[in-house]
Amino acid sequence: MSKQILKFAIFVCFITILAGCTQKNKEVQTESDKVNQMKAGMNVANYKQENITVQNSLEATISSLATQMMVNKKLDTSKPLIVTSFVRLDQFKTTSEFGRVVGESMIDELSNRGFNLIEFRGQMAISVNDKGEYFLSRKPHELKKEVPSTYVVVGTYSRQNGKVILNARVIDNITGKVITSARATYVHGLAHDCTMFGDCPPMRTIKILKET
Numbered sequence: 001m002s003k004q005i006l007k008f009a010i011f012v013c014f015i016t017i018l019a020g021c022t023q024k025n026k027e028v029q030t031e032s033d034k035v036n037q038m039k040a041g042m043n044v045a046n047y048k049q050e051n052i053t054v055q056n057s058l059e060a061t062i063s064s065l066a067t068q069m070m071v072n073k074k075l076d077t078s079k080p081l082i083v084t085s086f087v088r089l090d091q092f093k094t095t096s097e098f099g100r101v102v103g104e105s106m107i108d109e110l111s112n113r114g115f116n117l118i119e120f121r122g123q124m125a126i127s128v129n130d131k132g133e134y135f136l137s138r139k140p141h142e143l144k145k146e147v148p149s150t151y152v153v154v155g156t157y158s159r160q161n162g163k164v165i166l167n168a169r170v171i172d173n174i175t176g177k178v179i180t181s182a183r184a185t186y187v188h189g190l191a192h193d194c195t196m197f198g199d200c201p202p203m204r205t206i207k208i209l210k211e212t
Contacts, residue, residue, distance in 0.1 A: 054163075054185050061186040062102060065155075065168045066109035068182035075170060075180045079151055080118045082173075083107045086155035086166065096197050099157060102166065106153060118150060149174050159197070163187045 055061040069075060083106050086099040111117045155168035169181040194200035 054187055056187055058102075058186055058188075059105070061166060061184045062105045062109055064184040065166065065182040066106060066113060068184075069110070069153075069168070069170060069180050070113055072180035075151075077113075077115050079116060080149075081110065081115050081151045081153065081170070082118050082120050083110065083153040084155075086157050086168075089156040089158040089167075092156075096199070098164075098197050099155075102155065102157070103153075106155070106168070110153070151179060159193060162189050162191070162193075164193070 055064055070077075083103055085095045085103040087093070087095045088099070107117055150173050151170045152173045153168060153170055155166060157167075158165045164186045165183070166186065167181070167183050170179045171177065172179060188196065190196065192200070
């Protein structure tokens with residue numbers, strides 16, 4: 001009887017030690033995962049610090065944004081992706097031709113990098129008139145009512161003296177979680193950038209009066 005008790009006690013001790021080792025391995029693995037995640041984050045930060053700073057052309061600026069997005073390993077390039085127009089930093093409901101051009105160019109850059117782009121502005125049918133054929137629209141009643149679970153690229157721009165600062169991020173449209181982000185500065189060197197944004201004040205006119 002005593003031998004059976006001894007064997008059982010040894011078995012219990014063995015199981016306890018094994019469970020402790022398993023728990024310890026899980027803790028070590030968890031800590032290792034945290035360290036690896038921090039290292040990956042630092043690698044992304046270092047890459048951005050070295051590569052995103054300043055660009056002298058709009059094309060290079062947009063390319064930099066797209067490249068930065070790909071560096072983050074959390075981004076699933078196979079998931080459907082929607083790109084929206086970039087908006088003013090101080091007015092999220094206001095864009096310009098500049099913001100629309102950046103958005104359109106981002107579609108090209110991300111598509112060429114293998115992302116699964118979705119064109120959400122497609123109408124329910126192609127419209128035709130005597131000037132051409134059209135599929136894209138910005139009229140809500142002409143668009144599809146729903147889009148699938150996707151990533152959404154949103155971006156802002158801020159006009160500074162001689163430059164434009166652009167920030168972009170990829171957001172999960174269900175959870176609102178920011179999956180990845182990018183930043184770039186476009187240095188255009190223009191003293192007056194209103195020609196880029198189409199908001200130059202009207203030219204002054206001089207009224208000519210006929211003497212009497």
